[in-house]
Amino acid sequence: MWSYLVRRLLLASVAIAGVLVIVFFLSHVIPGDPVGAILGPQAPQDLIDDLRQRYGLDRPLYEQFVRFVERLAHGDLGTSLATKRPVIRDLIEFFPATIELATASILLGVVVGVSVGVISAVTHGRWIDHAVRFFSLIGLSMPVFWLGLILLYIFYFKFGLLPGPGQLDVFLTRPPFVTGMVLVDSLIARDFDTFGNAIHHLWLPAIVLGSHALVGIARITRASMLEVLGLDYIKVARAKGLAERTVVFKHALRNALLPIITVIGIYYGGLLEGAVLTETVFSWPGLGRYATSAILSQDFAAIMGVTILIALIFSLANLVVDLAYGILNPKIRYE
Amino acid sequence: MSRTATTDAALLAQGARDRARTRSLMWRTLRNPLSMIGMIIIGLLVLVAAAAPLIATEDPLQTNVAERLAPPSRAHFFGTDTLGRDIFSRVIYGSRISLRIAILTAVIATVIGAPVGIVAGYFRGRLDDIAMRVTDMFMAFPRLILAMAIAAALRPTLENVVIAISLAAWPAYARLARSMTLGLREENFVEAARALGASPPRILARHVLPGVMSPLIIQISLDMGGIILTAAGLGFIGFGAQPPTPEWGVMISEGRNYITTQWWVSTFPGIAIALTVLGFNLLGDGVRDVLDPRLRGRIGA
Numbered sequence: 001m002w003s004y005l006v007r008r009l010l011l012a013s014v015a016i017a018g019v020l021v022i023v024f025f026l027s028h029v030i031p032g033d034p035v036g037a038i039l040g041p042q043a044p045q046d047l048i049d050d051l052r053q054r055y056g057l058d059r060p061l062y063e064q065f066v067r068f069v070e071r072l073a074h075g076d077l078g079t080s081l082a083t084k085r086p087v088i089r090d091l092i093e094f095f096p097a098t099i100e101l102a103t104a105s106i107l108l109g110v111v112v113g114v115s116v117g118v119i120s121a122v123t124h125g126r127w128i129d130h131a132v133r134f135f136s137l138i139g140l141s142m143p144v145f146w147l148g149l150i151l152l153y154i155f156y157f158k159f160g161l162l163p164g165p166g167q168l169d170v171f172l173t174r175p176p177f178v179t180g181m182v183l184v185d186s187l188i189a190r191d192f193d194t195f196g197n198a199i200h201h202l203w204l205p206a207i208v209l210g211s212h213a214l215v216g217i218a219r220i221t222r223a224s225m226l227e228v229l230g231l232d233y234i235k236v237a238r239a240k241g242l243a244e245r246t247v248v249f250k251h252a253l254r255n256a257l258l259p260i261i262t263v264i265g266i267y268y269g270g271l272l273e274g275a276v277l278t279e280t281v282f283s284w285p286g287l288g289r290y291a292t293s294a295i296l297s298q299d300f301a302a303i304m305g306v307t308i309l310i311a312l313i314f315s316l317a318n319l320v321v322d323l324a325y326g327i328l329n330p331k332i333r334y335e
Numbered sequence: 336m337s338r339t340a341t342t343d344a345a346l347l348a349q350g351a352r353d354r355a356r357t358r359s360l361m362w363r364t365l366r367n368p369l370s371m372i373g374m375i376i377i378g379l380l381v382l383v384a385a386a387a388p389l390i391a392t393e394d395p396l397q398t399n400v401a402e403r404l405a406p407p408s409r410a411h412f413f414g415t416d417t418l419g420r421d422i423f424s425r426v427i428y429g430s431r432i433s434l435r436i437a438i439l440t441a442v443i444a445t446v447i448g449a450p451v452g453i454v455a456g457y458f459r460g461r462l463d464d465i466a467m468r469v470t471d472m473f474m475a476f477p478r479l480i481l482a483m484a485i486a487a488a489l490r491p492t493l494e495n496v497v498i499a500i501s502l503a504a505w506p507a508y509a510r511l512a513r514s515m516t517l518g519l520r521e522e523n524f525v526e527a528a529r530a531l532g533a534s535p536p537r538i539l540a541r542h543v544l545p546g547v548m549s550p551l552i553i554q555i556s557l558d559m560g561g562i563i564l565t566a567a568g569l570g571f572i573g574f575g576a577q578p579p580t581p582e583w584g585v586m587i588s589e590g591r592n593y594i595t596t597q598w599w600v601s602t603f604p605g606i607a608i609a610l611t612v613l614g615f616n617l618l619g620d621g622v623r624d625v626l627d628p629r630l631r632g633r634i635g636a
Contacts, residue, residue: 015469023484137620143564145571146587146605149594157595210379273477277568281578281591285365291480292572295487311475 008322012315019311020072023304024065024231068304077308078301081292087305090290095309096180097167099236100285101278102271105210110264113214114253117221122227122248131220136215144274148208148281155204163201172197172334209278213267222265224256258328264323269314356456376614382388391424395581404597414599416589418579422599425581426607432582433611436497441555443501445507449526451505452512453539453547457520463513470506478503479565486574493582496575500565504558511554515547522546528575557619560612567608583608 052058071078075085119130138332155162163169167182172194175185183202186194228234231253237247276288282290285308294302383390398420407414413422455466457480462497473481485499519525520543528538569575575604578585583604590600 014468015471015475018468019475022472125381137616138609139615141560141616142609143567143571143584143612145568145584146601147607148585149591150605153594153598209524224503270477273479275572276479276483280572291483295483296573298487303484307476307480310477312482314477315475 007321012319014185015315016308016311018307020069021065023307025066032245069139071326072308077305080294080299080302080305082148082299083304087301090302091287091305091309093180094285094287094290097182097284098272098275098279098288100183101202101205101209101274101284101286102275104206105271106213106264106268108206109210109213109217109267113217114221114260116214117218118248118253120218120222121225121229132218136218139211139215142211143277144208144211145277145281147211148205148278151204151208152281162204163197165281167285168194169201177205178272205278205282205284208281209271209274212274213264216267217260218265221256221260224259225252228252228256233261258325259323261328262321263320263322265317269317272310272313340632342484365500367394367621367624369617370624373614373619373621376610377618380430380434380611381615383427384434387427387431391421391427393421393424395420395425395428396579397421403601404593406597407599409569413603414597416586420579422603423584425586426603428581429586429604429607430611432493432576432580433563433566433608436493436500437559437562437615439497440504440562440566441559443497444504445508445551445555447501448505449547449551451545452509452514453516454513455509456513456516456533457539457543461537466509467513467587472510473503475504476503478561479568482569483572483574484570491569491574491577493576493580495567496569497546499569500562503565504562507558508554512547513553515550516543519543519546549577553619556615556622559615559619563608563612563615572573 024026033295049058056064059067068078079085080087080090083090093104096328112195114125116136120129123129150162156164163204168174174182174193175189175194178185178188182198186198188194231249234247234252237251242251260310272287275284275286277286278284279286287309290302291306291310293299391530393594395403397420399415401409401419402415403417403419405415405419411423412419413426416422416425450472451466455463481503482496482499485502486495489495489498525538528542566575567582567584567587570582571588573588576582576585578589586604587608590597590602590604593600607622
């Protein structure tokens with residue numbers, strides 16, 4: 001188990017190193033001129049040169065890369081050209097909102113997805129099962145950003161059941177920054193109105209972002225449950241006269257969980273991708289929106305910072321999945 | 336010499352059997368009602384794309400400010416957008432763009448991925464290690480983020496969207512091709528070809544490639560919907576096709592600010608995307624169901 005862990009960690013770090021190289025060279029292939037974009041076309045040449053020098057943009061590429069890795073080792077991701085602040089500070093500010101959204105989405109996806117999957121498996125072949133399969137395919141086919149717009153239209157504009165875009169109502173002030181997550185911070189500040197409002201605001205984006213994960217989890221749960229429900233020990237449990245509920249939840253679901261946990265990890269990493277689109281639709285102050293504006297304004301340092309962070313989390317999620325697999329299934333204890 | 340010829344004939348016969356199996360696979364896929372529906376949707380889409388000028392009622396780029404944001408009516412089936420362009424005609428023409436992106440991406444990703452995977456899997460060793468670490472790096476990114484970065488680096492145009500998504504997609508195909516090749520290189524017919532002195536390029540092209548292609552095609556048909564969604568997402572956030580191109584993602588983004596009052600601007604292109612992706616998903620599910628009968632009616636939810 002330990003050697004497996006070390007091996008996996010090594011592999012993950014090789015991948016991350018590769019990510020650094022790809023990201024660095026990619027962001028330096030961008031044909032635009034970031035300094036020109038900031039100063040505007042009328043800027044005097046010496047001012048442009050000065051700024052280029054200050055950000056090290058006048059050095060050869062490999063030199064910039066070496067310096068970049070050196071600074072990275074010290075936790076320094078450089079300064080964002082757009083916000084004029086250290087990228088690491090930007091990330092600390094924007095990342096919690098994404099974590100909050102992604103976690104809410106995956107919770108929703110797991111709770112609803114597993115329930116729907118179990119129901120579908122238990123009613124195998126009946127109309128409930130067919131309806132679930134039909135709607136899950138429809139759900140998988142909808143673009144998340146479009147689903148977001150449609151839900152905003154229905155729940156916000158049409159019926160006013162849920163609030164519009166943003167993390168809080170505009171007249172509410174954010175609680176003091178502790179973790180950066182509004183839900184957690186408002187609890188720490190004992191500001192329950194803000195907490196309630198934040199929950200209200202979280203519903204729609206979480207549903208939208210979680211929709212694909214939900215469908216995926218429901219499908220895997222259904223397949224996994226059907227597989228397990230057909231096994232002999234379930235027949236034995238039924239023959240013993242156990243209540244159907246006990247058979248389904250205690251005997252079947254527990255063993256069906258393994259593949260479900262694998263996809264949960266994979267979907268959590270994938271949520272970061274959907275976050276870009278969902279955050280755009282819901283004006284959510286998270287990493288996705290930060291990434292979008294960084295790429296649009298050709299903000300090298302910010303682009304690299306975001307991509308590295310996302311790649312890190314992505315690899316970490318995969319790592320956790322692999323390890324969880326080993327822990328949960330004694331049959332696959334890695335040599 | 337003659338011996339080589341007979342063995343080659345035997346090997347070709349094996350290839351013909353493979354092709355026959357592929358044909359019956361298609362036949363069985365089409366017998367499944369859900370994949371039949373998928374096939375019909377895709378067929379209609381191809382038809383619409385091919386006959387777009389005949390179906391569209393107006394020029395998709397023709398602006399008409401006097402009739403801007405008109406609701407759906409007899410004159411404009413899906414209404415008009417902010418510049419008075421006919422949304423129905425734009426949705427119709429948009430099918431061409433989505434299909435082109437999907438097909439080109441599938442072709443490019445396969446053309447990069449299959450050779451890398453086959454060569455890595457056949458020769459193993461150092462080459463294999465390097466190839467697999469490179470795919471690891473690419474796969475450490477979420478696909479959309481990587482495509483965003485590439486599309487931005489290359490300037491956002493339709494062609495670059497294709498390049499971006501292909502670059503993000505090929506590693507998965509390389510992995511698949513490699514794992515198939517690992518099995519194939521131990522097969523008798525490949526070993527026979529090797530024993531007869533066939534050159535590695537010949538073995539790879541004539542004996543390994545055909546065996547790798549069908550699982551690749553199945554995987555691609557499963558990914559097609561995802562490719563279209565990614566392309567639309569790129570268009571929506573501004574990294575893909577640019578206005579005034581009638582690309583569905585761009586059209587949804589153009590209607591974003593009017594969703595409260597003029598719902599039709601974003602709604603119809605969204606339905607077009609959902610239908611197209613549904614078609615590909617149904618078809619892909621059907622193909623997989625047939626391939627893995629153990630899962631029939633199970634995963635194919």
